[in-house]
Amino acid sequence: MTSYTPPAEGTRKLGLVIDLDTCVGCHACAVNCKEWNTSGHSAPLTDLAPYSRDASGVWFNRVHAFEAGSGEDSRTVHFPRSCLHCEEPACVSVCPTGASYKRAEDGIVLVNADTCIGCKLCSWACPYGAREFDEEDGVMKKCTLCVDKIYNENLPEEDRVPACVSTCPANARHFGDLGDPDSSVSRMVAERGGVELMPELGYKPVNRYLPPRPKKTGCGSGKSAALEPAFDPAAMHPALRWLDRILTR
Amino acid sequence: MHPAFSVIVFTTASGAGYGLLALAGLLFALGVLPPQRGFGLCVLGLGTILVTGGLLASTSHLGRPERAWRAITQVRTSWLSREAVAALLAYIPIAIFGIGWVMLGRADRPVLIAALATPVLAVVTVHCTAMIYRSLKPVHQWCNGHVVPVYHVLAVLTGALLLNALLHLWGGQSQLVALIAILAAALGAALKARYWRFVDTTRAASTPETATGLSGMGKVRLLEPPHTGSNYLMREMGFHVARRHAVKLRRIVQIAAFAIPLALLILASLAPPIPAVFAAVIAAVSGLAGTLVERRLFFAEAKHSVTLYYGADAA
Numbered sequence: 001m002t003s004y005t006p007p008a009e010g011t012r013k014l015g016l017v018i019d020l021d022t023c024v025g026c027h028a029c030a031v032n033c034k035e036w037n038t039s040g041h042s043a044p045l046t047d048l049a050p051y052s053r054d055a056s057g058v059w060f061n062r063v064h065a066f067e068a069g070s071g072e073d074s075r076t077v078h079f080p081r082s083c084l085h086c087e088e089p090a091c092v093s094v095c096p097t098g099a100s101y102k103r104a105e106d107g108i109v110l111v112n113a114d115t116c117i118g119c120k121l122c123s124w125a126c127p128y129g130a131r132e133f134d135e136e137d138g139v140m141k142k143c144t145l146c147v148d149k150i151y152n153e154n155l156p157e158e159d160r161v162p163a164c165v166s167t168c169p170a171n172a173r174h175f176g177d178l179g180d181p182d183s184s185v186s187r188m189v190a191e192r193g194g195v196e197l198m199p200e201l202g203y204k205p206v207n208r209y210l211p212p213r214p215k216k217t218g219c220g221s222g223k224s225a226a227l228e229p230a231f232d233p234a235a236m237h238p239a240l241r242w243l244d245r246i247l248t249r
Numbered sequence: 250m251h252p253a254f255s256v257i258v259f260t261t262a263s264g265a266g267y268g269l270l271a272l273a274g275l276l277f278a279l280g281v282l283p284p285q286r287g288f289g290l291c292v293l294g295l296g297t298i299l300v301t302g303g304l305l306a307s308t309s310h311l312g313r314p315e316r317a318w319r320a321i322t323q324v325r326t327s328w329l330s331r332e333a334v335a336a337l338l339a340y341i342p343i344a345i346f347g348i349g350w351v352m353l354g355r356a357d358r359p360v361l362i363a364a365l366a367t368p369v370l371a372v373v374t375v376h377c378t379a380m381i382y383r384s385l386k387p388v389h390q391w392c393n394g395h396v397v398p399v400y401h402v403l404a405v406l407t408g409a410l411l412l413n414a415l416l417h418l419w420g421g422q423s424q425l426v427a428l429i430a431i432l433a434a435a436l437g438a439a440l441k442a443r444y445w446r447f448v449d450t451t452r453a454a455s456t457p458e459t460a461t462g463l464s465g466m467g468k469v470r471l472l473e474p475p476h477t478g479s480n481y482l483m484r485e486m487g488f489h490v491a492r493r494h495a496v497k498l499r500r501i502v503q504i505a506a507f508a509i510p511l512a513l514l515i516l517a518s519l520a521p522p523i524p525a526v527f528a529a530v531i532a533a534v535s536g537l538a539g540t541l542v543e544r545r546l547f548f549a550e551a552k553h554s555v556t557l558y559y560g561a562d563a564a
Contacts, residue, residue, distance in 0.1 A: 020462075020463075025473075027475075030475070053478075054478065054479070055478055056478055056479055056480055056481070057480075058481070059480070062475035062476070062480075063475050064471065064473070064474060064475050064558055064559075065471075065472040065473040066457070066461055066463065066469050066470065066471055066472055067469070067470045067471075067472045068461070068463045068466035068467060068468070068469045068470075069466045069467035069468065070467055070468060073466075073467070074467070075466060076472060077461070077463060077466075079461055079558075081475075081558060090385075090386065092326075093326040093327065094326070094327050094328070094329065094381075094384070094385075095323060095327060096319070096320035096321075096322070096323050096327045096329040096330035096333065097316070097319035097320055097322060097323060097330075098319075098322055098323050099319075115316065115319055116312070116313065116316075117311050117312065117313045117314070117316040117317055117319055117320060118311050118312020118313045119310075119311055119312075119320070119329065120310075120312075120485065121327075121329055121381070123481075123482075123485060123486075124250070124385055124387070124388070124485075124486070124553070125385055125386075125387065126387065126555075127386065127387035127455065127553075127554040127555065128460075128554075128555065128558075129482045129486070129555030129558060132480065132481045132482065133312065133481045133485070134312075135312070135481075137312070138311075138312025138313045139312055139313060140312075195462035196462070197459070197460060197461070197462050198455050198459050198460055198554065199459070200454040200455060200459060201386045201387065201454070201455065201554070202386070203386075209461075209462045211462065211463065211465060211466070212463075212466070
């Protein structure tokens, strides 16, 4: 059903917390996402003309790089972008068929590929560009939060996290229940001042982004920045100079 | 936003069709229109063709057109679903009105009720179409109070121009229809001017800073896009499409959709019958062509907030 009751306080809100301080922009999350999901719930993630110059395909996760600030204080920020599993998902309410839905039990937003008519209105309604149309299948596709991985009892427990999270070499991606204020992800958001994207639109995204930590100035140790004096034999005591010559032989 | 041909044709054709059917129903009930069954066939036939053709055109942009029937199920939340239901419901009074007028030649109570119900459902359908765009918060140029009135006025304008042309072709003339078209053209010109002023002088609340959550660090610029090629988002929501020539196209809209019909309608009401027919027909063609350009611009000038992730500095 397209319409849904907003989740009560304390219900599970599964989502991601992405640390923009540690993300190195390696695109491993995007690649592993593609690899898992092209045989997962919304498979395949079709590529059109994959070996040509005009290659174009469906991805659930894309990594942008931005420059923020100016001059000495400017920073390069790598920015992975995927579905934020909003609490007020307009992509769900605009859907004319009910193919788009938000799960009551954990808040994951999914598309039923059997009832989607491919009208694309949900992709227009999403301000974040989370939905991509599969021209081959004629239906809309989007991040599933790896719903077929996180509940998969055939996998070892530590692997039951979204593919983007398990693959991140910089530990910049975290998965958990943002509806539980005591979960590790919620604590991380509280400590680091995690932000939601485009809050002005009122979609109430569940995913949070941790802003880059303030830039450090000077040397990392905080002690004097003075270096060791350069080695200069001419300035040495003659006896030491002789010793140095003997020892370098 | 990518101006999909099928959607532009759909909104223009169905708008004109509903405008024509609505005015036909209203003016038939008031006894203003020629009562001949042949005229009824021309008016209601053209209106039904435009509405149906428009609806069929809109299904051609679906990825799975064979499932289109599913779109009538979510009226509680979806304007697209409401539009589909309203469009289907509108066929009921149109059919009764048409059978009564064209096939039975009657103007009794049931036919008059159907004739009066036609404009109600036509207005509801056009309203739902407009609300699909009006309700999309990521598109500043759509999510504003100027959009819905323009859709309604353009539907009335194109419908009145068509009815006026058909009246002239039928050898008749109605000052009331011409007056409705003239007023709609003047109102349309004013509303579009107001819409463009709004678009030019306001900006979306979303910026690259709010889109990335990096407001605290100063100005945010795209350094590297995620990939070198294109993708669905860039093609569908891309901001590079057809915004060139916007100023010229706006002028074409003002001239073709509003100024030419306005002038020709005044001319037609003063001219002798034969030139008046030409003037009325050209006015209708010009109005429809201008509306097509207006719809194209409505899409081309709309910037989706996702463009902020692909280098746009404002949406």
